[in-house]
Amino acid sequence: MSTISSLLIRRARILLPDGEFLIGDVLTQGQEIIQVAPEISSSEAPEKIIDAEGLTLLPGxxxxxxxxxxxxxxxxxxxxxxxxxxxxxxxxxxxxxxxxxxxxxxxxxxxxxxxxxxxxxxxxxxxxxxxxxxxxxxxxxxxxxxxxxxxxxxxxxxxxxxxxxxxxxxxx
Structure with a gap:
């Protein structure tokens, strides 16, 4: 089972811990979420980018x-x-x-x-x-x-x- 070293999910409707939603980006490194923000600009290009516009991102x-x-x-x-x-x-x-x-x-x-x-x-x-x-x-x-x-x-x-x-x- 291969894993992606870095992943950027863009423009998702993200459910936050307080129950509110944020339209924004999520950046992962390995199996760890390293940043959630309205817009993420990474100095290094992630291995994979997913355009999640119109989709809701929930915790597992x-x-x-x-x-x-x-x-x-x-x-x-x-x-x-x-x-x-x-x-x-x-x-x-x-x-x-x-x-x-x-x-x-x-x-x-x-x-x-x-x-x-x-x-x-x-x-x-x-x-x-x-x-x-x-x-x-x-x-x-x-x-x-x-x-x-x-x-x-x-x-x-x-x-x-x-x-x-x-x-x-x-x-x-």
Missing amino acids: VIDPQVHFREPGLEHKEDLFTASRACVKGGVTSFLEMPNTKPLTTTQAALDDKLQRAAQKCLVNFGFFIGATAENLPDLLTANPTPGIKIFMGSMHGPLLVDTEEKLEPIFA
Whole structure:
């Protein structure tokens, strides 16, 4: 996957952090936005220029709860096709739930997903580890993970943690 070293987007309708819009330019270097202004004149010519007149430029979306199918059900969807759909929809980062086959309930399963994603994903990614009644040591040391997913209903098997006896050690 090649990246553009520098990109200038001209005359876009840019959504700013305060919710206001600016008709202007955005200059990037690598994967970093280095300038947003009504008009940018760069001393060096950017590698690529996009005329975005009449188009709206929004920040990338973070989807904090996705259910992709890899590993285990790649015939439905894999990390490449799922991340390609993310790109198409403006999603630049996702956080995936642990109910794959095998379940993401151990560091080894988490590492496997991270390795697969590093090879296939077109966007930023993170993977939750799933709580079970038996995997407290894994929950305490899982790294890196954005969090622990506890299924307290609408789930079956080891990911269903729905009694006080099962929940108490996780929250202790």
